[in-house]
């Protein structure tokens with residue numbers, strides 16, 4: 001089954017169960033101070049769950065554009081390194097607002113996966129909330145009993161509050177959830193280690209595909225739980241992971257959602273995907289990031305120097321750097337993927353096709369300006385590295401890192417990453433000291449321009465942690481130049 005058909009089948013399945021199809025809300029969130037980007041299908045129904053709004057339909061299904069690169073869900077550090085977390089992904093979902101509850105949600109999920117999509121039952125595991133003493137909650141017996149009717153007991157896993165209890169925030173609707181995981185390893189591997197023990201352990205072939213949340217309680221300000229008068233269902237299934245399971249691939253990037261992008265990059269670079277781990281990460285990063293960048297621009301968020309725009313700019317630059325470093329792309333290349341984006345996603349998300357030229361133009365301009373900086377900075381860093389090698393030095397000085405930052409706009413995390421790739425460490429304390437000196441020097445100046453790569457201080461909802469934490473594994477240094 002092709003990806004497009006898998007998506008349509010999901011919607012049609014729930015339509016056949018009296019659900020109303022609702023289009024995806026924008027990926028960029030404009031009117032919620034707690035959220036920059038849509039990170040789950042339920043976002044657009046938040047007011048219905050909070051009781052602030054009466055939903056138009058009591059059963060709804062859709063495919064929602066999501067982005068998980070900031071705030072509570074930040075997967076950026078995983079993206080490209082693993083094969084099943086994306087920055088932008090589609091979340092397929094079905095909802096019940098005060099209508100059906102656990103029984104139907106569980107039975108339909110199972111029916112869709114095993115009868116319609118024909119995923120092998122003996123590869124699926126389900127999890128149930130085991131209870132939590134601080135909330136005086138026991139096992140989610142109801143869910144357990146419904147599962148027990150259709151799944152052998154040894155495929156049901158007890159999950160903790162962390163994995164199996166969903167909360168919107170400190171207060172508000174919440175409840176237990178049941179997740180469905182799939183073991184995509186080979187028979188030989190399965191014979192060696194049972195999949196049960198690998199669920200929720202970040203195993204690249206034993207992955208979560210669907211989360212069924214049962215909104216049953218309201219968390220009050222004093223921390224206690226009150227049973228909701230009307231109970232709701234909120235489910236989310238990663239479309240790319242589902243497609244991978246159905247197409248029996250060992251990576252999301254081997255599905256027909258991504259292969260056209262990988263093929264294009266292979267052709268352009270003259271390199272083959274699947275031969276070198278570092279190069280492969282670059283292929284995956286680019287194939288992933290072009291989606292995040294295109295969808296956010298289409299929804300009105302241009303790359304810029306602050307907040308959501310800054311997040312997008314950094315994602316774009318991460319892709320450019322990987323292309324430059326590992327695929328030898330010395331001139332703008334990302335924008336060339338825009339026609340592919342339109343043909344792959346224009347049908348379900350027409351904004352991508354309608355704004356194709358505009359998106360390409362924005363991306364190309366960003367690439368051009370960043371490549372200039374990157375080129376100059378990398379050249380300088382290259383000279384420094386060879387000098388260090390000659391002198392047998394192992395630590396890149398804070399002074400050099402600061403100069404790269406100050407003159408070439410290199411953020412510390414980027415310098416640190418490049419240093420590590422060449423076997424050097426970085427004197428971060430020294431960097432901070434230089435930074436302090438700089439601040440003192442410029443205190444007299446009323447204002448200075450904010451560099452592109454400056455990590456802004458965490459304020460309000462701005463929080464972009466992934467790149468720094470993940471790639472450099474160093475502590476984030478938060479500062480601003482003003």
Ligand code: ATP
Nearest residue numbers: 068075084085086089208209210211236237238241
């Ligand atoms: P994981 O544990 O794999 O990070 P999650 O528990 O954070 O997933 P949920 O918040 O439960 O994910 O979201 C519902 C579904 O969305 C997941 O079951 C998964 O299939 C999918 N999903 C979550 N994060 C991503 C991502 N970064 N890229 C692709 N799919 C994702």
Ligand code: MG
Nearest residue numbers: 073074075085
């Ligand atoms: Mg997650």
Ligand code: MG
Nearest residue numbers: 163179200208
């Ligand atoms: Mg999970």
Ligand code: MG
Nearest residue numbers: 179208210211
């Ligand atoms: Mg989950």
